[in-house]
Amino acid sequence: MIKLAPSILSADFSKLGEEVKSLEKNGIEVVHIDVMDGNFVPNISLGIPVIKSIRKETKMIFDVHLMIENPSRYIEDFVKSGADIITIHYEADKHVDRTINYIKSFGVKAGISLNPGTPVSFIKDLINVVDMVLIMSVNPGFGGQKYIPYSSDKIREVKELADKFNKDLIIEVDGGVNKDTIKEVVEAGANYIVAGSAVFKGGDISGNIKALKEGM
Numbered sequence: 534m535i536k537l538a539p540s541i542l543s544a545d546f547s548k549l550g551e552e553v554k555s556l557e558k559n560g561i562e563v564v565h566i567d568v569m570d571g572n573f574v575p576n577i578s579l580g581i582p583v584i585k586s587i588r589k590e591t592k593m594i595f596d597v598h599l600m601i602e603n604p605s606r607y608i609e610d611f612v613k614s615g616a617d618i619i620t621i622h623y624e625a626d627k628h629v630d631r632t633i634n635y636i637k638s639f640g641v642k643a644g645i646s647l648n649p650g651t652p653v654s655f656i657k658d659l660i661n662v663v664d665m666v667l668i669m670s671v672n673p674g675f676g677g678q679k680y681i682p683y684s685s686d687k688i689r690e691v692k693e694l695a696d697k698f699n700k701d702l703i704i705e706v707d708g709g710v711n712k713d714t715i716k717e718v719v720e721a722g723a724n725y726i727v728a729g730s731a732v733f734k735g736g737d738i739s740g741n742i743k744a745l746k747e748g749m
C-alpha cells in the first residue's frame with residue numbers, strides 16, 4: 534500500500550492548522566514533519582510546541598523526520614508531542630542501534646535515514662531492528678530541491694534487503710518528488726512518498742495531491 538506523506542515544511546505556517554486539516558480532507562493519512570536544528574543541517578524549521586499544537590487538529594499519522602545532532606536527547610519530548618514515527622539520521626548519532634531501541638521503547642515506530650552520500654550497506658544490520666528506512670533523495674535542509682537520480686538505486690537496495698529480512702519495513706523517500714519523479718520512486722520500491730513543494734505549490738493542495746496520485 535503506497536502512502537503519500539506531505540511535508541508541511543512547504544505549508545503556509547501562518548495557517549498551519551488549516552493546511553493540516555486540508556490534507557486530511559484530501560484523503561492523506563500520513564503527514565511528514567521536518568525538524569531541523571541549524572547544526573546537522575544548515576536550516577532551522579519547527580519543533581516540539583508546533584507539533585503539539587497541530588496534534589490537536591488531526592488524527593493523521595505524524596511522521597517526524599529529525600534532522601538534529603544527538604537526537605536521543607529529545608526523543609521523549611517528541612513522543613509526548615504526539616509523534617507516531619520518529620526517524621533519526623545515521624550520520625547524526627554515534628549509537629544508532631541504542632537510539633532506535635530507545636524510540637521503540639515508547640511504543641512508537643522508529644526510522645533510520647540516510648543522507649544521499651551514505652551507502653545503504655551501512656544500515657544492513659539494522660534492517661530488522663527499524664520500522665522504517667528513509668532514503669534522502671536530496672541533501673537535507675531545504676524543500677524544493679531536485680531529485681538525485683542515484684537515489685532510485687538506493688531504494689532498490691533497501692527493497693531487496695526488506696524482501697529478505699523485514700517484509701513489514703516502511704521504505705520512505707524524501708526530496709524532489711513531484712509528478713515527474715513519483716513513478717520512478719514507486720517502481721523502485723518506496724511505499725511512503727514524501728512530497729513538500731509538489732503538494733503545497735500554488736496553494737492548490739487538492740489539485741496537487743490528485744496530480745501526484747495520478748503520476749504514481
Ligand SMILES: O=C(CO)[C@H](O)[C@H](O)COP(=O)(O)O
Nearest residue numbers: 673674676677708709729730
Ligand atoms: O526533509 C526534507 C528536507 O530536508 C523535506 O522533507 C523534503 O525536502 C521535502 O521537500 P520537497 O518535496 O520540496 O523536496
Ligand SMILES: [Fe+2]
Nearest residue numbers: 540567598707
Ligand atoms: Fe523530510
